[in-house]
Amino acid sequence: MTNRLCIPLALFLSTAVPFALGLQAQQTDKPSQPVASTAPAATTNVATAAASPIASSPSPLAEALQLYRTGKFDAAIERYNSVIKTNTDATVAIAYAGLARVYLRQKKPADAYTAAAKAVELAPSVATGHSALGEVYFRQGKLAEAQTELLTPLRANNQDPRSYFGLNHLALATSNYKKAKDFIDKAHNLDPADPEIRRAWLGTLGFKERLKALQEYLASESNEDEHDRKNLEHMLALMQDEESRPAHSCRLKNKVTATQTKLELLMRDATHLRGYGLDVKVNGTSSKLLLDTGAGGILINSRIAEKAGVKAIVEHEVKGIGSQGAAGGYVGYADSVTIGELEFENCYVEVVEKKSSMGEDGLIGADVFSHYLVDINLPDAKFKLTELPPIPDQPTEEAALEARKSGNYRLHDRYIAPEMAAYQQIFRFGHSLLIPTAVNSLPYKLFLIDTGAFDNTISPEAGREASKLYSDPNMRVKGLSGAVSEVFRVDNVTLTFGHFQQRKQGLVAFDLTNISNSLGIEVSGTLGFAMLRLLDIKIDYRDGLVDFSYDPNRLH
Numbered sequence: 001m002t003n004r005l006c007i008p009l010a011l012f013l014s015t016a017v018p019f020a021l022g023l024q025a026q027q028t029d030k031p032s033q034p035v036a037s038t039a040p041a042a043t044t045n046v047a048t049a050a051a052s053p054i055a056s057s058p059s060p061l062a063e064a065l066q067l068y069r070t071g072k073f074d075a076a077i078e079r080y081n082s083v084i085k086t087n088t089d090a091t092v093a094i095a096y097a098g099l100a101r102v103y104l105r106q107k108k109p110a111d112a113y114t115a116a117a118k119a120v121e122l123a124p125s126v127a128t129g130h131s132a133l134g135e136v137y138f139r140q141g142k143l144a145e146a147q148t149e150l151l152t153p154l155r156a157n158n159q160d161p162r163s164y165f166g167l168n169h170l171a172l173a174t175s176n177y178k179k180a181k182d183f184i185d186k187a188h189n190l191d192p193a194d195p196e197i198r199r200a201w202l203g204t205l206g207f208k209e210r211l212k213a214l215q216e217y218l219a220s221e222s223n224e225d226e227h228d229r230k231n232l233e234h235m236l237a238l239m240q241d242e243e244s245r246p247a248h249s250c251r252l253k254n255k256v257t258a259t260q261t262k263l264e265l266l267m268r269d270a271t272h273l274r275g276y277g278l279d280v281k282v283n284g285t286s287s288k289l290l291l292d293t294g295a296g297g298i299l300i301n302s303r304i305a306e307k308a309g310v311k312a313i314v315e316h317e318v319k320g321i322g323s324q325g326a327a328g329g330y331v332g333y334a335d336s337v338t339i340g341e342l343e344f345e346n347c348y349v350e351v352v353e354k355k356s357s358m359g360e361d362g363l364i365g366a367d368v369f370s371h372y373l374v375d376i377n378l379p380d381a382k383f384k385l386t387e388l389p390p391i392p393d394q395p396t397e398e399a400a401l402e403a404r405k406s407g408n409y410r411l412h413d414r415y416i417a418p419e420m421a422a423y424q425q426i427f428r429f430g431h432s433l434l435i436p437t438a439v440n441s442l443p444y445k446l447f448l449i450d451t452g453a454f455d456n457t458i459s460p461e462a463g464r465e466a467s468k469l470y471s472d473p474n475m476r477v478k479g480l481s482g483a484v485s486e487v488f489r490v491d492n493v494t495l496t497f498g499h500f501q502q503r504k505q506g507l508v509a510f511d512l513t514n515i516s517n518s519l520g521i522e523v524s525g526t527l528g529f530a531m532l533r534l535l536d537i538k539i540d541y542r543d544g545l546v547d548f549s550y551d552p553n554r555l556h
Contacts, residue, residue, distance in 0.1 A: 005311040020353045023482050035292055059085055060079060060083050063167060064076050064083065064095070064376060065098060068105070069194065069222060070221040071105075071222065071223040073102050073106055076102050077099060080102070080354055081095075082095065085321040087389070088432040090122075090126055092122055092362040093119045093120075093123035094123075096116070096119035096122065096129070097126070097128045097129045097131075097132035097134075098117035098132075099115040100112045100113075100119065100135070101135065101356050104278070109515075109522070110140045112135075112136045112494050113136045113140065115132075115133040116136045117133060119133070120130060127152075127156075127163070129165070130160075131150055131153060131160050131165075132162070134146045134149030134511050135150075135153075135162065138166060138169055138170070138520075139520060139521060140521075141445060141446045141521050141523075141524070143173070150167050151163070158310075159186075160190075161197060162187070162197075163182045164184070164186045165183070165184070165200065168184040171183055172428075172429075173427040173428060173521075173544075174544060175413070175542070175544035176414055177413065178415040179413055181186035184201050187200075187201070188201040194340070195220075195222040195223050195224070198222075199217065199222075200376075207239070207243075208237070209240075211236075211239050211243065212541055215236065217234060232329065234314050238331060240332070241314075242431075249347060249348060250344045250347040251346070253336075253343045253344060253345050253531065254286070254341070254343050258340060258385060258387060259340050259341040260384040261340035261341075263278065263381040263383050263517065264278065264279060264288050265277075266290055268361055272330060273533075275290050275291070275292075275452060276290075276291055276381060276451070276531075277291055277452060278383060279339075279340075281338040281339075282298075282300060282304065282305075282336075282337055282349065283335055283336055284338075286359050287361035289361055290360045290364070290452055291366060291376065291451060292363045292452030293367075293449050293451045293452070293539070294432065294448055294452045294526065295375075296363050296367050296429065296431025297348075297350055297364075297365050297367075297368060297431070298348070298349040298351070298365070298368060299364075300350070300351055300352075300361060301353075302351055302352065304362060305349075307380065308369050310351060311332055311333045311334075312330045312331075313332055313333055313348070314331050315329075316329055316330050316345060316350065318330065328353045329351050329352040330350075330351050331348055331349070331350055332349055332350075332351050333346070333347070334346075334347045334348075339434070355481055356455075365431045366432035366539060367541055370541035370542060371388070371542075372385035372387065372388065373387065373388050373539075373540055374538065374540075375538050376537045377534070377536045378533045378534070378536065379554060380452075387541055388540060388543075389417035391412055392415075395468060414545075415543055416543065420540065420543075420545055420547070422547065423540065423547045424498045424545065424548070425544060425545060427521075427543055428544045429520070432517075432519070432523075433449045433546065434447065434448060434449075434519075435449055435546065436497070437495055437496065437497040437524070437527070438496040438497060439462055439496075439524070439525075442462075442465055442466055445462055445525070446523055447495075447497065447524060447525040447526060447527050448515070448523055448527070449526075449527050450526040450529075451528075451529050451537075452528075453526045453529060454477075454530065455508060456508075456525065456527055456528050456530065457509065457510065457512075457526045457528060458500065458508075458524065459509065459511065459512045459523070459524050459525060461524070462525060463490035463493070463509040465505065467491050467492045467493055468491050468492075469489070469490050470489055470491075471486070471487075471489075472486075472487050472489045472506075474489060475487040475489070485523070486507070486511065487510050488510065489506045489507065489509065490509050491505055496547075497529075498548050500548060506548065512525070534550060535548045535549065535550050536548070536549045536550075
């Protein structure tokens with residue numbers, strides 16, 4: 001690894017990441033820092049039937065939209081294709097935009113791109129074509145292009161609800177939570193019948209409002225898949241359990257503003273280091289949990305949970321790397337969780353029953369410490385938490401262990417304190433931190449910062465673009481979902497992220513589609529433990545900022 005400034009990425013981040021800092025939900029002029037200087041064509045409201053509540057006398061387009069919104073995707077595709085075959089006007093473009101969204105829900109981004117691009121090509125003035133293409137670009141990980149397309153209708157003073165919906169996703173990814181709330185409120189006001197808009201909107205409500213809205217949503221027809229439906233049902237069960245408890249979940253019992261503890265060595269075998277962990281006590285029962293920036297919350301195995309007396313609340317499958325499907329488990333309730341000097345009360349934790357899927361007692365996602373500046377000093381095996389710089393004119397938040405995401409978004413936008421001016425701005429998707437990474441001379445792609453991964457990896461698609469891809473039947477990769485069925489290697493790969501660069505022969509490649517589908521954006525690889533162990537990593541989860549430092553003079 002060499003300590004080298006990467007000019008292309010620095011330029012990208014200075015223009016693309018603060019994507020709509022000057023754009024408000026009601027505003028239609030250009031943002032103060034546009035990604036590109038494209039001059040969008042004027043858009044019209046011809047797409048109203050495809051982007052607004054269905055009229056009382058349904059047209060073929062409205063029928064197709066209703067099929068899409070109730071999860072009847074094959075029938076929706078058939079109806080949209082019928083519109084395409086029997087029309088020659090702008091309704092064809094609207095139908096292609098509708099097809100693109102159906103394909104996105106079916107997790108077919110390539111087909112979605114073909115349909116959305118056709119919509120814009122046939123009718124550049126149709127707003128819903130641009131917002132559909134923006135959604136597809138977002139799924140492809142092309143965030144600058146997504147911003148341009150999503151802003152096109154708004155710059156033409158067309159209040160397209162799906163444009164605001166897409167901008168909500170961009171705002172969340174860039175830690176602009178206030179703007180995200182403005183965008184999703186606007187989208188919901190324009191089209192409250194859209195189930196995807198409705199799902200995103202109800203997550204921003206206060207606890208009681210959200211509980212009621214979630215119950216109403218689950219009682220209606222919608223278009224999420226079985227996995228997402230189960231997650232919503234689990235969320236409802238946990239919220240109902242939380243409602244019955246008088247205490248706030250996982251609040252800090254002792255007022256600690258800073259702490260430091262050692263990182264525990266976790267060995268794969270007698271001679272190979274697997275990773276670093278933290279000594280975590282659950283209801284007083286000690287465990288060593290792998291510190292994992294690629295995971296979220298607290299996950300313990302059933303042996304630890306039984307010993308600690310963790311009370312099961314709702315069954316819950318746990319997914320990870322691997323081809324054998326999800327591991328069985330449940331979400332449980334612990335009276336206390338202690339980490340070093342920090343003691344938290346009334347916490348939800350995940351429990352996995354497949355003990356063989358982990359070589360450790362469990363995992364702890366670094367995101368649970370998002371109320372602090374997280375310093376993971378891997379070379380010195382030290383873990384440190386300190387106070388985040390206060391946001392001007394904002395009250396200080398009460399520290400808590402974010403072991404379970406409640407769905408609340410902090411109503412502030414990314415704040416970069418003067419002392420953090422040199423930090424890298426990254427994209428946050430829940431607990432996942434994605435960093436723009438150049439692969440050889442190709443345009444940047446998004447890689448997951450993952451201390452729980454054994455090494456840097458790449459997807460076969462990204463590897464094939466960059467160099468020669470070949471199968472490696474002797475390489476075994478295993479995760480929470482068992483062994484990976486097909487593993488490849490890629491020769492002559494140079495990864496560049498932040499101020500660093502690493503050249504790698506035989507970079508491991510395997511399918512990352514499950515991760516990409518889960519996050520809703522293309523993940524082209526991971527930056528894993530074998531490389532990250534050389535770095536001191538500081539993470540500000542609140543503002544989506546990461547700093548890497550490397551001492552070339554120390555013995556690693």
